Amino acid sequence: MANGSLANDVSYLEYEGKHKGIMGWLLSVDHKRIGLMYLMGILVFFFVAMTLGVLMRLEMLTPGETIMKPSTYNSVFTLHGVIMVFLFIIPAIPAVFGNFMLPIQIGAKDVAFPRLNLFSWYLYMIGAILAIVSLFTGGGAADTGWTFYVPYSIRSAQNVSMTTLAAFVLGFSSILTGLNFVVTIHRLRAPGMTWFRMPLFVWGLYATSWIQVLATPVIGITLALIMLERFMGIGVFDPALGGDPILYQHLFWIYSHPAVYIMILPAMGVVSEILPTFARKDIFGYKQIAISSLGIALIGYLVWGHHMFVSGMSDTSRIVFSLLTFLVAIPTGVKIFNWVATLYKGSIKFSAPLYYVLGFIFIFSIGGLTGLVLGALATDIHVTDTYFVVAHFHYVMFGGMGIMFFATMHYWFPKVFGKMYNEKLAVVACTVIIIGFNVLYFPFFIMGYMGMPRRYYDYLPQFEGWHILSTVGSWILVSGIVFMFGNLFYAMLKGPKAAVNPWGGTTLEWKVPSPPPLENFDEIPIVTGGPYVHNKSTYIMHPSKESINANGANKTVNQEAAL
Amino acid sequence: MHEGSSHGGAHVHRDDEGSKMAMWLFLFTELLLFGGLFLLYGAYRFEYADGFKVAAADMNSFIGAVNTIILLTSSLSVALSIAAIQRNQKRLTMAMLWFTILCGIAFLINKYFEWSHEIHNGIYPGGPALENMSNGEVIYFGLYYVMTGLHGLHVIVGLIFIGFIMNFISRDKITSTNYQKLENAGLYWHLVDVIWIFLFPLFYLLH
Numbered sequence: 027m028a029n030g031s032l033a034n035d036v037s038y039l040e041y042e043g044k045h046k047g048i049m050g051w052l053l054s055v056d057h058k059r060i061g062l063m064y065l066m067g068i069l070v071f072f073f074v075a076m077t078l079g080v081l082m083r084l085e086m087l088t089p090g091e092t093i094m095k096p097s098t099y100n101s102v103f104t105l106h107g108v109i110m111v112f113l114f115i116i117p118a119i120p121a122v123f124g125n126f127m128l129p130i131q132i133g134a135k136d137v138a139f140p141r142l143n144l145f146s147w148y149l150y151m152i153g154a155i156l157a158i159v160s161l162f163t164g165g166g167a168a169d170t171g172w173t174f175y176v177p178y179s180i181r182s183a184q185n186v187s188m189t190t191l192a193a194f195v196l197g198f199s200s201i202l203t204g205l206n207f208v209v210t211i212h213r214l215r216a217p218g219m220t221w222f223r224m225p226l227f228v229w230g231l232y233a234t235s236w237i238q239v240l241a242t243p244v245i246g247i248t249l250a251l252i253m254l255e256r257f258m259g260i261g262v263f264d265p266a267l268g269g270d271p272i273l274y275q276h277l278f279w280i281y282s283h284p285a286v287y288i289m290i291l292p293a294m295g296v297v298s299e300i301l302p303t304f305a306r307k308d309i310f311g312y313k314q315i316a317i318s319s320l321g322i323a324l325i326g327y328l329v330w331g332h333h334m335f336v337s338g339m340s341d342t343s344r345i346v347f348s349l350l351t352f353l354v355a356i357p358t359g360v361k362i363f364n365w366v367a368t369l370y371k372g373s374i375k376f377s378a379p380l381y382y383v384l385g386f387i388f389i390f391s392i393g394g395l396t397g398l399v400l401g402a403l404a405t406d407i408h409v410t411d412t413y414f415v416v417a418h419f420h421y422v423m424f425g426g427m428g429i430m431f432f433a434t435m436h437y438w439f440p441k442v443f444g445k446m447y448n449e450k451l452a453v454v455a456c457t458v459i460i461i462g463f464n465v466l467y468f469p470f471f472i473m474g475y476m477g478m479p480r481r482y483y484d485y486l487p488q489f490e491g492w493h494i495l496s497t498v499g500s501w502i503l504v505s506g507i508v509f510m511f512g513n514l515f516y517a518m519l520k521g522p523k524a525a526v527n528p529w530g531g532t533t534l535e536w537k538v539p540s541p542p543p544l545e546n547f548d549e550i551p552i553v554t555g556g557p558y559v560h561n562k563s564t565y566i567m568h569p570s571k572e573s574i575n576a577n578g579a580n581k582t583v584n585q586e587a588a589l
Numbered sequence: 590m591h592e593g594s595s596h597g598g599a600h601v602h603r604d605d606e607g608s609k610m611a612m613w614l615f616l617f618t619e620l621l622l623f624g625g626l627f628l629l630y631g632a633y634r635f636e637y638a639d640g641f642k643v644a645a646a647d648m649n650s651f652i653g654a655v656n657t658i659i660l661l662t663s664s665l666s667v668a669l670s671i672a673a674i675q676r677n678q679k680r681l682t683m684a685m686l687w688f689t690i691l692c693g694i695a696f697l698i699n700k701y702f703e704w705s706h707e708i709h710n711g712i713y714p715g716g717p718a719l720e721n722m723s724n725g726e727v728i729y730f731g732l733y734y735v736m737t738g739l740h741g742l743h744v745i746v747g748l749i750f751i752g753f754i755m756n757f758i759s760r761d762k763i764t765s766t767n768y769q770k771l772e773n774a775g776l777y778w779h780l781v782d783v784i785w786i787f788l789f790p791l792f793y794l795l796h
Contacts (some may be wrong), residue, residue, distance in 0.1 A: 063728075138607050149635020205614045239614055243621035251735070256713040260731030261724075262629055277625055399760055405792040 028155040035539040037444065055140035060147050062442070067151060068118050068509075075109035076504065078102050083500040086493050089485055096483040100169035101184070103481060105161065107172030110187060112196045113154055115312065115423055116285060118431050119292035120201060121150070121239075123438060124231045128207060131225045133216025133553065133565075135545045138209040151271060160188035171481060173282070176263040176274045180255045187256050190249040191335060193580040197242045197249075199275040200288075206236030216534075218553035223564075225533045225557040226315055230295020233319040236283045237291075237326065245281035248274065249400030252484035262420035274335055279330035289423055291319055294361055297383050300437050301365050302558040303531045305372025305381040309558045311364040317350060323432055325354045332401055336410050344403055348543040351401035361385065371544075377529075378452035382433030389429060393421030396471065411481075414474025420467045432510060439514060440524030442543040447517035458506030465499030533557050537567055567589035593630070607767040612773040616780050623784055628735050630791060633728050641724015644733075645796050647712075652703050652792035657785065663692030664782040667751075667775045678767040679758065687756050689778065693748045700741055704734075733741050733792055740784055747781045750774050 038058045045053050051063060057564070082102055094102065125143065129136055137143050161167045164185030170178055179186050181569075212230050216223070224232075249397045254260050263274045269434030302309040309315065331339060331347030339347075365387065396418045399405045409415065440446055469492040474480075478489050486492070527536040534557075538546055547567075555564030635643050670685035711718030712730055719727050754774045757763045763771050 061696055136602070138602075138604065139611065142603075201615075201618055205618075207613060209607045209611045212610065213604055239618055240621065243618040244625045247622050247625035254735060259713045260735055261727045262633070262735075267635065267727050269728060270632070270636070271732075273629060277628070280625075310603075482638050 027380075035064075036543065037539065039444070039541050041544045042546075049579060050246065053144075055136070055144050056139065056544065057125045057129050057137050057143060058442075059126075061122050062146055063152065064117065064121040064125065065581055067154060068114055068122060070115040070155060072118075073111050075106050075114060076507070078106040078109070079484075080504060081104060081399055083497045085483075086485070088493075089487060089490060089498045097166075097169065099483045100481075103160075104168050104171055105157075106166070108193065110158060111172050111285075112158065112193050115289045115427050117150065117196075117199060117203075118291075119296065119515065120207070120231055120234055120288075120432060121146075122235075123206060123227075123434050124203075124292060126442060127438065128210065129214065130538060130542060130546050131228050131533055132211065132219055133534055133547065134210065135547065135550075136213035136257075137206050137391065138213055139206050140204055142206055142351075146199045146206070149195055149199035149202070153192045153194075153199060156188060156192035156195060159451070160185045160192060164188060173278060173351060174249070174252055176252065176269075176271045177256070177265060179252055181329050182266055186303045187253050188254050188325040188365040194246055196251045196268070196441050197246050200238050202364075204235035204242075208239065211235075216550050216553050217296070219384050222313060222316065223553055224316075224557050226309065226312070226319075227292070227295035227533075228300035229316040229319050230293075230298070234288050235321040237288050237323050241281045241284040241288075244277060245480060246545075248277040248281070251277075255322060263355050265532055272334070275334050275337055276330070277471035278325075279333045282331065283330035284326045285322070286422070287322055287333060289427045292320060292371075293427045293434075294319065294561060296366060296430050296434045296437065297386060299531075299533065300341075300379045300425060301368045302528050302560075304375050304377065304383075305369050306375065306530060306560055307372040308556075308560060309364070310367035311360070312371075312556065312558065314360050315364050318360040321357035321360075322354060325350065325357070329354060335406050347397070348401055348403050352398070355394070355398065362391065363396075375529075378447075378456055378530075379433045381453055381456045382429055382436065385456065385463075386426065386429045386433065389425035389460070389463065390422055393418060393425055398423065411479055412474035413470040413478045413480055416466050416480045417470030417474055420470070425463060425467075425527050429463070432456070433516045435514060437529070439517070440528045441535055441540050441542070443518050443521075444524050444539075445517050446524045447519035447521055451513045455506050455510035456518045459503060459510065462499055462501075462503030462506050466496050466503050467499070469493075469496040469499070530560075532564070534565060536564055546571055592750055603767075608769050608773065609776075612776050616776060619780055620784075623736070623787075626732065626739070627709055627787070627791075630732055630736070633725070633732065637723070637725025637728060640663070640723045640727075641729050643723070644726040644796055645731035645792065649703060649706075650684050653789050656699050657789050658784050659696050659699070660782045663689045663696075663754070664779050666692065667778045671768065671772055671775050672766045674758070674763065674765055675772055681760060682771075686751055686758075690751060691747055693744050693751075696744060697741060700737065712715050737792070740781070741790055742780060743781045747774075747778050750777055767787040 038056055041056075042050060043054075044296055051059055054060065081093065082099070085094050085099055085102075125137070136291060163332070164182045164187075166185060168174075168180055168182070168186045168189040169184045174186065174190055179190075248410075251260075252260060259267065261269045263269045263271055265271060287310075298309060298315055305443060319465065329351045330345060332351045333344055335344050335348075365584070396414070399409065400418055402416060436452055465524055473489050473492045473496075478485055478492075501518070523541045526538070526540055528540075529536075534540075534551065537551070547569055552566040552569050554566060555562075557564070634677065663749060666685045666688045666693070670682045673681040674687060707713065707730075708716070713719070714731055751774050752761065756770050759769060
């Protein structure tokens with residue numbers, strides 16, 4: 027049976043084409059190299075934004091000025107948000123692991139438009155550099171919060187224009203990646219891979235890509251209008267000229283709410299990959315999970331108004347948006363119950379990626395349920411713009427996407443680098459991260475409920491105890507993260523060689539060598555069944571060779587002929 | 590054997606159907622980009638119906654109509670260029686594309702005169718004439734400059750796109766059997782045309 031050994035191919039990491047050394051990476055159109063280039067950029071920005079987050083926590087350790095001035099604090103939380111949202115959370119899983127794994131999982135040699143793919147990476151880097159440059163030029167870093175709400179963003183003397191330009195460019199990169207993925211999934215699936223034989227990670231990426239394509243242009247024009255307002259004062263958002271700031275909020279959230287699902291859907295896709303592998307069991311309710319991704323994407327478009335319950339919308343629209351918001355819970359609940367059902371009576375093998383997934387289910391459930399508190403009108407009005415909201419979106423964004431990003435790195439690490447990490451240390455790091463996360467963010471719920479407003483520089487003394495607890499949590503969390511990256515980085519350099527399929531996964535990426543060769547497959551495989559069938563292979567890896575073998579030809583002779 | 594053609598660097602991969610699909614998706618994103626502005630136009634027209642009527646009365650619908658005719662004609666010529674390349678008539682293809690480019694430039698020249706006339710009269714964001722106008726008129730002209738300006742930008746991008754395509758045709762990279770790039774350029778140019786078809790009544794005809 028084919029085990030995907032392509033011994034005569036060099037891996038994509040060692041392959042040398044037209045360009046050598048660093049240019050071999052910067053000019054590479056190979057989806058795997060581009061994925062790794064995204065990974066490098068994204069990790070750098072993650073560390074920058076994490077550092078900003080720690081600085082904010084230090085500032086909030088005691089009331090009054092601790093380590094920075096109020097204006098600096100405004101810039102720090104804006105940049106923390108902008109970098110985390112636009113440079114890390116939105117692109118991380120689709121751009122890194124989507125690029126790397128999508129073509130392999132559907133049995134393709136590359137994405138549909140490899141050069142466009144490289145161009146997206148350059149756009150991402152240009153956007154990122156603009157964001158960094160905006161820190162040090164103009165009147166200083168933007169201080170509006172990552173939402174750039176008017177009229178403050180029009181009047182602020184800080185460098186808002188450049189930061190919005192950065193987000194604009196990043197949006198372009200996101201659109202092109204989404205477009206590339208949609209066409210790739212439609213056009214490049216291997217023979218026999220019908221829609222309902224695609225791995226669920228691919229389904230997650232497919233839903234995400236549609237949101238990227240259909241929502242991002244709206245934020246593009248919204249941010250462009252902020253720049254035009256600042257430079258020319260056209261008046262559409264400026265109340266002094268008759269414009270309406272609430273229209274800005276509508277346009278902003280028409281994108282930015284679906285963007286929340288850009289963040290979480292790929293992460294949910296990875297959950298659906300990891301669970302069947304480590305439960306050694308077919309996933310429960312494959313079709314329901316696949317379709318619920320599209321359901322979340324679809325309803326995700328209709329709920330943006332729940333960010334604006336206190337902005338002065340009409341009562342009717344508030345009630346409608348509140349109702350629609352509750353509907354998102356249905357496809358999300360479908361996923362959660364199917365995941366738990368997959369574990370039921372599974373032959374579970376506990377290892378680091380699965381620990382992260384279990385942590386994710388715990389944290390994301392808290393995040394999701396507190397979402398109902400915010401989606402319901404009456405309770406939202408009590409906790410709006412408090413730390414409760416901050417806690418909620420850190421639970422769903424960091425706890426959902428961030429924790430799953432760590433899980434993804436552990437799950438596909440052997441495939442990407444061909445090395446194994448230290449399992450015990452990975453589990454320790456995971457435990458520290460999950461504990462630190464909850465110690466850091468759970469007090470936010472309590473403080474928010476007690477009335478601590480978000481974005482405030484100073485606070486009343488009764489919150490001090492909770493702030494101290496939370497700040498201590500940030501230290502635990504950061505040590506866990508640093509420890510985790512240390513473990514992975516060491517493994518990348520010195521780790522033992524990984525097997526082709528260390529976890530017993532059933533999808534196509536586990537049939538090709540670790541790390542994969544340049545073109546993934548020397549011959550496009552044929553798919554004969556669903557992606558999560560254990561005990562039986564559903565892929566024919568060397569179609570022509572196997573037909574020759576079936577005719578009685580000698581396999582070794584064939585391999586020699588291939589040399 | 591494995592170091593042969595299949596590993597020669599870039600993946601050689603041609604998929605006309607896929608590239609057309611990508612172009613359509615991209616055009617959707619362009620529609621949505623303008624969609625945000627159309628939404629603003631609708632909301633403000635509802636809020637300031639009177640101001641919009643007063644402001645629109647100032648517009649020169651003759652220039653607008655001329656520009657509409659020019660763009661529609663250019664859409665025809667781009668379509669004809671695709672028909673020509675399918676019949677392997679390279680010179681006719683080039684002629685049709687040259688004609689399209691001339692139309693695009695004529696459109697921009699018209700736009701230039703129109704804008705400079707208004708700017709001369711002090712009608713521009715922050716301009717002296719706007720200070721005496723009502724909020725509705727200010728926003729009308731704000732949207733007018735943003736929407737026609739963004740459309741003008743798309744005309745320029747379309748012209749550059751067609752320029753590249755003509756370069757490909759002259760070097761025989763686009764031929765009667767491989768003309769998907771030209772078709773995509775044509776689709777883009779039609780989009781520019783279609784958006785104008787909406788802008789024209791919104792700004793010039795609705796009094």
